[in-house]
Amino acid sequence: MTSSEIREEILDILENIAPDEDLSDLTDDVAFVDQLELDSMDFLDIVMELRKRHRVQIPEEDYTELASMASTVAYLTPLMKDMQKA
Amino acid sequence: MYDTIIIGAGMSGLAAGIRLAYFDQRVCILERHTTIGGLNSFYRLGGRDYDVGLHAVTNYVPQGTKRGPLARALKQLRFTRDDFALAPQIGSRIAFPGVHLDFGNGIDLLESEVASKFPAQVDNFRRLLARLIEYDDLDQESFEISARDVLNDTLSDPLLIEMLLCPLMWYGNAREHDMDFGQFCIMFRSIFLEGFSRPFAGVRLILKNLVRKFRALGGELKLRSGVERIHVEGDQAVGVVLDNGEELEGRRILSSAGLVETLRLCDDVTEPIDQQAGRLSFCEAISVLDREPQKLGYDRTILFFNDSETFHWKKPDELLCDVRTGVICSPNNYAYDPADGQLPDGVMRMTALADFDRWSHLSEEAYRLEKLRWYDRIVASAVQFVPDFRGHVVETDMFTPRTIRRFTWHDNGAVYGAPEKRLNGTTHLRNLFLCGTDQGFVGIIGSIVSGISIANQHCLRE
Numbered sequence: 001m002t003s004s005e006i007r008e009e010i011l012d013i014l015e016n017i018a019p020d021e022d023l024s025d026l027t028d029d030v031a032f033v034d035q036l037e038l039d040s041m042d043f044l045d046i047v048m049e050l051r052k053r054h055r056v057q058i059p060e061e062d063y064t065e066l067a068s069m070a071s072t073v074a075y076l077t078p079l080m081k082d083m084q085k086a
Numbered sequence: 087m088y089d090t091i092i093i094g095a096g097m098s099g100l101a102a103g104i105r106l107a108y109f110d111q112r113v114c115i116l117e118r119h120t121t122i123g124g125l126n127s128f129y130r131l132g133g134r135d136y137d138v139g140l141h142a143v144t145n146y147v148p149q150g151t152k153r154g155p156l157a158r159a160l161k162q163l164r165f166t167r168d169d170f171a172l173a174p175q176i177g178s179r180i181a182f183p184g185v186h187l188d189f190g191n192g193i194d195l196l197e198s199e200v201a202s203k204f205p206a207q208v209d210n211f212r213r214l215l216a217r218l219i220e221y222d223d224l225d226q227e228s229f230e231i232s233a234r235d236v237l238n239d240t241l242s243d244p245l246l247i248e249m250l251l252c253p254l255m256w257y258g259n260a261r262e263h264d265m266d267f268g269q270f271c272i273m274f275r276s277i278f279l280e281g282f283s284r285p286f287a288g289v290r291l292i293l294k295n296l297v298r299k300f301r302a303l304g305g306e307l308k309l310r311s312g313v314e315r316i317h318v319e320g321d322q323a324v325g326v327v328l329d330n331g332e333e334l335e336g337r338r339i340l341s342s343a344g345l346v347e348t349l350r351l352c353d354d355v356t357e358p359i360d361q362q363a364g365r366l367s368f369c370e371a372i373s374v375l376d377r378e379p380q381k382l383g384y385d386r387t388i389l390f391f392n393d394s395e396t397f398h399w400k401k402p403d404e405l406l407c408d409v410r411t412g413v414i415c416s417p418n419n420y421a422y423d424p425a426d427g428q429l430p431d432g433v434m435r436m437t438a439l440a441d442f443d444r445w446s447h448l449s450e451e452a453y454r455l456e457k458l459r460w461y462d463r464i465v466a467s468a469v470q471f472v473p474d475f476r477g478h479v480v481e482t483d484m485f486t487p488r489t490i491r492r493f494t495w496h497d498n499g500a501v502y503g504a505p506e507k508r509l510n511g512t513t514h515l516r517n518l519f520l521c522g523t524d525q526g527f528v529g530i531i532g533s534i535v536s537g538i539s540i541a542n543q544h545c546l547r548e
């Protein structure tokens with residue numbers, strides 16, 4: 001998957017776990033928590049959804065990499081580059 | 087071999103089951119009863135639908151509110167607000183002799199009632215609001231402070247303290263006399279800061295949605311499948327033996343049966359258990375009326391009453407029930423969607439404190455008689471605070487601590503479980519966890535949040 005496909009996938013996950021959020025003007029380099037109502041349980045869900053959908057394992061010490069869209073995509077790109085978009 | 091075996095198909099077990107099945111675990115929920123729901127189930131009698139427990143779904147916030155336990159529970163289970171179809175209350179009341187406080191959803195009405203009935207206390211009341219602790223910040227230590235100490239320290243009118251404690255204890259306090267401050271904060275939020283609601287179709291709508299989702303995700307639910315024993319090897323549980331002798335293996339076990347009840351199942355526990363089971367149980371007297379309560383001039387949704395200035399929250403010591411205090415719920419008095427129309431019958435439900443031991447020692451004959459007698463006494467106490475509806479009753483039902491015990495297997499028919507909670511959900515075995523009532527969160531939303539958070543903490547991270 002390319003970086004932009006990964007970004008799309010993260011948006012899809014966010015839409016799934018927080019359907020009430022308006023994601024249309026999400027700013028990529030601002031932390032999710034500063035623009036969305038996400039709590040620690042939601043962050044766990046991003047990790048769990050990635051595992052469920054793509055078998056990507058993210059160790060707990062790397063959860064901080066998922067702070068913003070930009071950092072998430074940067075972190076996932078090498079891990080997911082060989083995967084096919086579903 | 088299951089990834090997780092869940093004991094109990096009440097709110098907490100079903101919620102945990104959905105989380106685990108959603109993330110592709112092999113999950114089996116084992117339930118001893120012939121139906122789901124546990125302490126908050128439903129039944130049909132004489133052609134009418136009844137709810138066992140539901141007075142109110144607490145934690146109601148307006149649609150679109152993104153924070154708080156209700157939003158969190160729906161989000162985590164991938165439900166929308168429409169799935170629970172919650173109609174807000176009309177308005178509720180705390181009634182003591184000569185004074186009452188009305189409250190609605192959100193704190194505003196209660197705050198203005200305090201200002202008008204207890205003008206000298208309103209600043210203290212605001213100070214109390216500032217001291218409430220957020221859900222996420224509750225640790226075991228701050229949880230267990232005495233709520234009465236905090237209240238005595240913040241408010242100086244003993245009557246106001248009793249009036250505030252009355253609904254909060256009634257809807258979620260397993261401890262007699264006093265309340266853990268953590269539990270006080272949880273209940274204060276769920277009742278006064280947020281509020282009451284009800285699906286038009288009652289609790290069955292919520293339960294059916296939970297079980298449908300669980301099954302659609304591949305979860306297995308086995309009814310009539312009581313767990314008789316938990317097999318232990320070393321420091322871990324390896325499986326369960328059912329009442330019919332069948333054995334199932336699991337990599338971990340999550341139990342909503344209660345702490346003492348669960349420990350007793352473990353085959354490594356041979357000594358008597360020193361933890362205490364809860365003792366507070368209820369009788370519920372249900373009256374079906376020939377008209378809606380509003381036709382009798384009564385529009386309160388829930389009314390919490392106490393017939394003197396001092397509120398006694400304890401197991402009755404000499405009688406089968408204590409009717410000095412009680413809760414009166416009128417399921418008709420919600421602001422239902424006009425498209426739903428009105429409930430088929432007018433209903434008044436009242437709850438009184440009851441003593442499990444006394445109820446359980448009665449002969450069958452005496453039990454039937456005492457049920458009739460105490461129905462009358464409970465209703466007679468309630469009509470001190472609501473219009474006398476007794477001439478309009480067309481049908482009654484009454485359940486007792488014995489009924490609660492028979493269908494949920496909780497020791498003493500306890501409704502809110504043990505006074506000491508296990509907030510982290512752990513036990514002496516490294517793969518046996520508790521959820522629901524004895525973990526700490528009670529009520530419908532509370533137990534759903536409990537199932538979710540224990541599943542997240544202990545069953546999904548590896």
Ligand SMILES: Cc1cc2nc3c(=O)[nH]c(=O)nc-3n(C[C@H](O)[C@H](O)[C@H](O)COP(=O)(O)OP(=O)(O)OC[C@H]3O[C@@H](n4cnc5c(N)ncnc54)[C@H](O)[C@@H]3O)c2cc1C
Binds near residue numbers: 099143312496
């Ligand atoms: C009369 C009454 C009124 C209430 N009113 C309200 C209200 O208005 N609003 C509100 O929010 N809450 C209310 N509650 C409280 C609420 O119903 C409970 O807090 C909640 O349902 C608890 O859910 P739980 O999953 O923790 O436990 P439970 O519902 O007790 O679930 C435990 C399940 O485990 C099963 N079980 C036990 N032992 C075994 C075993 N060995 N093997 C297999 N299965 C087993 C039981 O049968 C049960 O189904 C009320 C409760 C009562 C009794």
